[in-house]
Amino acid sequence: MKRPYLLVTLTFSVLPAIASAQSELRVEVPSVVLAGVPFTITVQPVTAEGGVVIGYDRQLSVTGLSGGSFDGLSIARAVVSTTGRHTVRVQDGTLSAEVEVRAIPAFFSILPPLIAITFALVFRQVIVSLIAGIWLAATFIADYNVVAGFLDVLTKYVINAVTTTSQAQILVFSLLFGGMVGVITKNGGARGIADVVTRFAKGAKGGQLSVMVMALVMFFDDYANVLVRGNLMRPITDKLRISREKLSFLVDTGAASVASTAIVSTWIGYELGLIAPGLELIGSSEDAFSMFIRTIPYRFYPLLALIFAFMISATDRDFGPMLKAEKRARHEGKVQRDGAEPATETLEDEEDATRPSSWLNGLAPIVSILVVALSGIYITGVRGLGGASGATLKDIVGASDSYVALLWASLSGCTVAIVLAVGRRVLTVSQAFAAWIQGLKSMVMAVVILVLAWCIGAATTELQAASYLVQVLEGALDPAWLPVLTFVIASAMAFATGSSWATMAIMMPLVIPLSDALSRSAGLGAERVDTLLVGVISSVLAGAVFGDHCSPISDTTILSSMASAADHIDHVRTQLPYALVVAFVGMLVGDIPTAYGLSPWISLVLGSGILLAVLFFYGKPVGTPRRQGEAA
Numbered sequence: 001m002k003r004p005y006l007l008v009t010l011t012f013s014v015l016p017a018i019a020s021a022q023s024e025l026r027v028e029v030p031s032v033v034l035a036g037v038p039f040t041i042t043v044q045p046v047t048a049e050g051g052v053v054i055g056y057d058r059q060l061s062v063t064g065l066s067g068g069s070f071d072g073l074s075i076a077r078a079v080v081s082t083t084g085r086h087t088v089r090v091q092d093g094t095l096s097a098e099v100e101v102r103a104i105p106a107f108f109s110i111l112p113p114l115i116a117i118t119f120a121l122v123f124r125q126v127i128v129s130l131i132a133g134i135w136l137a138a139t140f141i142a143d144y145n146v147v148a149g150f151l152d153v154l155t156k157y158v159i160n161a162v163t164t165t166s167q168a169q170i171l172v173f174s175l176l177f178g179g180m181v182g183v184i185t186k187n188g189g190a191r192g193i194a195d196v197v198t199r200f201a202k203g204a205k206g207g208q209l210s211v212m213v214m215a216l217v218m219f220f221d222d223y224a225n226v227l228v229r230g231n232l233m234r235p236i237t238d239k240l241r242i243s244r245e246k247l248s249f250l251v252d253t254g255a256a257s258v259a260s261t262a263i264v265s266t267w268i269g270y271e272l273g274l275i276a277p278g279l280e281l282i283g284s285s286e287d288a289f290s291m292f293i294r295t296i297p298y299r300f301y302p303l304l305a306l307i308f309a310f311m312i313s314a315t316d317r318d319f320g321p322m323l324k325a326e327k328r329a330r331h332e333g334k335v336q337r338d339g340a341e342p343a344t345e346t347l348e349d350e351e352d353a354t355r356p357s358s359w360l361n362g363l364a365p366i367v368s369i370l371v372v373a374l375s376g377i378y379i380t381g382v383r384g385l386g387g388a389s390g391a392t393l394k395d396i397v398g399a400s401d402s403y404v405a406l407l408w409a410s411l412s413g414c415t416v417a418i419v420l421a422v423g424r425r426v427l428t429v430s431q432a433f434a435a436w437i438q439g440l441k442s443m444v445m446a447v448v449i450l451v452l453a454w455c456i457g458a459a460t461t462e463l464q465a466a467s468y469l470v471q472v473l474e475g476a477l478d479p480a481w482l483p484v485l486t487f488v489i490a491s492a493m494a495f496a497t498g499s500s501w502a503t504m505a506i507m508m509p510l511v512i513p514l515s516d517a518l519s520r521s522a523g524l525g526a527e528r529v530d531t532l533l534v535g536v537i538s539s540v541l542a543g544a545v546f547g548d549h550c551s552p553i554s555d556t557t558i559l560s561s562m563a564s565a566a567d568h569i570d571h572v573r574t575q576l577p578y579a580l581v582v583a584f585v586g587m588l589v590g591d592i593p594t595a596y597g598l599s600p601w602i603s604l605v606l607g608s609g610i611l612l613a614v615l616f617f618y619g620k621p622v623g624t625p626r627r628q629g630e631a632a
Contacts (some may be wrong), residue, residue, distance in 0.1 A: 182439020189362025215254025230563025278512030289402030307417025378406025457509030
């Protein structure tokens, strides 16, 4: 009887040794951590062959940290208090593992985006600024090795950015959409759409409203919106005695405000490309396109600016320097002030003016994009759910692959535009593809900025900049004030740099994780956390447009002056009061109260009412010219 007992005893005594020989602890830590800032350590018991150990329930302990203890197989708030290299040892009584943790000063994590912002302000070179920020971040991560950091900019960050499937889809969509715009600009389609709208330009009010309606019709691209409307409407508004300052204001306001909020435009690929990585970073399963749609009613500045421009056009009332300019044009016949220096007298569009225009050449590709995009969202959504039986529209949209749908849509738009141009003998095959290539080229700068934005976002994420900002702001800032604060910062940055896209690229990777972490650390419920996240994303997009509108060095502001043949400083000086009023109202009734739960639709109604009141109580009617109908 003793031998079986001895056998059982020996068997159980060697089991730990066998387990120890056949398994190990795999410890995962960030590539670099911040001194004094919590980070996460994850432990995974694996077999010698690399498989996961099933049923592991041993008690883990850790040494080498200044703070943190295990909750299951992870430490959510591990801390090392000093910079340098630290050896962290994890053990369970039988197995043990060591890993090295390298800590850098916490404030280093925000230096890369700050350097990018500073360089953009000083040198006004967006690409150089972003590369400098990425290089600095990569150098910190590469143990302060400047050469290794520089090489990692390309081999690690750029390559990862362009080889990620969803991001590659966004790049291709953006290029294809630019190609379509190039074709419909060359084939007379853009001018054909504009010709239809201008037929309703009767009198000063009609002329101004025509400029704004045309902005809605040409929603697909802000540059085309500016160039076509300004050049086409200038002779008409001159005849109607509408000042060049007013024309440039209407042209500028309608361009980015429409393109940035349209569900299909040259902007959406870029915006989705910035939103998607942020959502992935915070562990959100929501599709970037769905989030984009939800942000639209929260974008108070572009929406209220558009509404305000329509109000001004319909009432023919103005205030401030714009009122003076309009009275001069209307009563003295001077569409520009004496001594004004127009940005240009003529601005040739890419389209050959002698080529016949056709609204069909412009409208058909746009309609095809909308139809295919919506159909693609439905098809991919049904496919994602495994069938549409019992599914709601919200379920289908949530399960859709918007990137694939937009790819299909942009390809269809290009195809329809080229087929119409060649089939109707407006362009030859070689001319059509030359126009398409020219359109692709127009998007190259945007694509480069987008790729670099992904890179600096990945680098600042690896440096855990959001964790540092949360630690600094936790308890010092009510999360409800984050949307309006984000709007102010984004506005200031866009104004100083003149680039709305650069502003979005630098701000978005920081504020999405910051909003999520700050809201959760404050103990807010899931609904409030989501509301603030939507508000913060909207504030980046809206603030970028506002700052861009006000900036004298913005490309769209300059293009608006050129296309309208207005004095550039006069354009900025007369537009600024209107933009400031709209921004203030948007913050007052939009960004602040919606963060506490007010519906954005109520905010838009309140904001519109306040702007109308400002126009009637502070503004004055311009009046009719003394000799109605006389050309300027």
